[in-house]
Amino acid sequence: MNDLVFYHAIPSRGGIVRWMLEEVGEPYETRLLDLRGGEGRRPDYLAINPQGKVPAIVHKGVATTEVAAICLYLADAFPRAGLAIPVGDPRRGPYLRWALFNASAIEPAMMDAKFPRREDPPPTAIGYRPLDALLDIVAQAVTPGPYLMGEQFTAADVVIGSALRFGMAFGMMPQRADLAGYVARLNAREAYRRAEEKDKAASGT
Numbered sequence: 001m002n003d004l005v006f007y008h009a010i011p012s013r014g015g016i017v018r019w020m021l022e023e024v025g026e027p028y029e030t031r032l033l034d035l036r037g038g039e040g041r042r043p044d045y046l047a048i049n050p051q052g053k054v055p056a057i058v059h060k061g062v063a064t065t066e067v068a069a070i071c072l073y074l075a076d077a078f079p080r081a082g083l084a085i086p087v088g089d090p091r092r093g094p095y096l097r098w099a100l101f102n103a104s105a106i107e108p109a110m111m112d113a114k115f116p117r118r119e120d121p122p123p124t125a126i127g128y129r130p131l132d133a134l135l136d137i138v139a140q141a142v143t144p145g146p147y148l149m150g151e152q153f154t155a156a157d158v159v160i161g162s163a164l165r166f167g168m169a170f171g172m173m174p175q176r177a178d179l180a181g182y183v184a185r186l187n188a189r190e191a192y193r194r195a196e197e198k199d200k201a202a203s204g205t
């Protein structure tokens, strides 16, 4: 058994971790779950992720869940890939900010826009701005780019790029000219293409 195991379902947020693993370039074993068939609820999987959701990884026997945590962990665990800003570098602060910005702001704002609440919460009570304001912030950060952290491509680009790609593909975000170049750059990465090919092959599509 490989000491790095990836629990995945196609299609799912697991695709983000697949891309990250391909950027890392270390061997890993993929275990596909049939979520519709209830495999996420099996006791052996609930022991890995008590939410019964994918993705998850198990590295050297220790489980990690949540896309942002997994991507940050992999970037630190395999520094040779150059996908992290290391501890001790002050740029690690903005790097962590971007790696967490989807889970803490973009995704909740996108879901609010897609599934509006019956009553608007007071804007200062929730920890993020509306989607358009967040996308303005991202667009500014990737201009001139080419990446969120400037010249260095990092795990934060895997997380934010995946959110933008998903949001735009499924009509949950506006198609913005000021983000199109950034998304196109990420889509052209070899590791991303490899991840797509592996998912296609694994799902038979």
Ligand SMILES: N[C@@H](CCC(=O)N[C@@H](CS)C(=O)NCC(=O)O)C(=O)O
Binding pocket: 011, 012, 013, 014, 035, 040, 052, 053, 054, 055, 065, 066, 067, 068, 103
């Ligand atoms: N916050 C989680 C979200 C994970 C998630 O919602 N995964 C979906 C697939 S995209 C899932 O497993 N859904 C099955 C279910 O809810 O039973 C993360 O960042 O990993």
